[in-house]
Amino acid sequence: MSSSDKKLKDPIRIVITGAAGQIAYSLIHQICSGDVFGQDQPVILHLLDITPMMTVLQGVVMEIEDTSLPLVKGAIPTDDLETAFKNVDVALFVGAMPRKEGMERKDLLSANVKIFKSQGTALDTYANKNVKVLVVGNPANTNCYILAHYAPSIPRENFTCLTRLDHNRAKGQIASRLKVTPDAVKNVIIWGNHSSTQFPDVRSATVTIHGKETPVYEAVKDDNWLKNDFVSTVQKRGAAVIAARKLSSAMSAAKAICDHMRDWWHGTNENEWVSMGIISDGSYDIEKGLVFSYPIEIKNGKLSIVQDLKMDDWSRELIDKTQKELVEEKNDALKATDPE
């Protein structure tokens, strides 16, 4: 035991599925460095992948050891669901088949929802009941729906899916248009599905230029760009990365996972919100139970949907479109996991 251990909290157990994949390779170091859960928070990693990837995973574990990071109190590579989910406090569901060029994310549905059915059952059986869950593997919202469906003993508010990458992309596009850094832009919203029907909304967003906070619409002064090119660029950014890299986003996805979990763990800034897919409580006339991305504020680990934001006909239409896609995906996924 090193002398600095005295100041540390008890370790938390974090499962990362798809741990031999490309997102995990960018993610693991950020988690181990204390950048997400805090410099006083040791971690024990449960690293799950499929049996043919066990040799690769052994290599990842060697590298974790070689980073020599003091917060790492263990790294357990496994292809066994009980070992993976036993007593975990945080579950990052990254493992799934990624799409190739020309596919939509929902084309992955039948292959990937089966994974989430069996992992949901294992989460329900073995994880801590207060486990914080983030689903990344695509189609992320619907995989999260299936996971929650098969893990009924875990509170509904503990299930989330990743739309923070889209949120960060929206900030990045506005920042680059206004020649500021992305941290100057706040309160963008991603509504709905992590798919090309998502609605990146900057009607309530602001930008700080030379110390003055201004609504994004006033600063950009180009409603046509904000309602058209900006929206479609963010909606299609994942596909653009695949077309260029021949692989899907990984570095930016890992960063977004860290942002999502850091904010959940430590809270959001006053008067600031982030985008997260959560199980809908019916807010903004979204079907209750659907995993839908909303503007979220976080205090003491509790997620709350930002209420009473104005809707106009244009935004309502986009929100209804992404909701419709999610209802269809949910119905297809339920059929694929339980054909009876």
Ligand SMILES: NC(=O)C1=CN([C@@H]2O[C@H](COP(=O)(O)OP(=O)(O)OC[C@H]3O[C@@H](n4cnc5c(N)ncnc54)[C@H](O)[C@@H]3O)[C@@H](O)[C@H]2O)C=CC1
């Ligand atoms: N929500 C989001 O914003 C984003 C989601 N993604 C999605 O994340 C997922 C992972 O992406 P990458 O790491 O790039 O893919 P990858 O193919 O590099 O890694 C996926 C890993 O998951 C493993 N895996 C497959 N089935 C598994 C199972 N049943 N149990 C455990 N592990 C399993 C694979 O063996 C592989 O090691 C993909 O579905 C991708 O589409 C990617 C970027 C952003």
Ligand SMILES: O=C(O)CCC(=O)C(=O)O
């Ligand atoms: O687009 C994909 O299917 C994989 C990566 C992803 O979800 C994204 O980059 O947003």
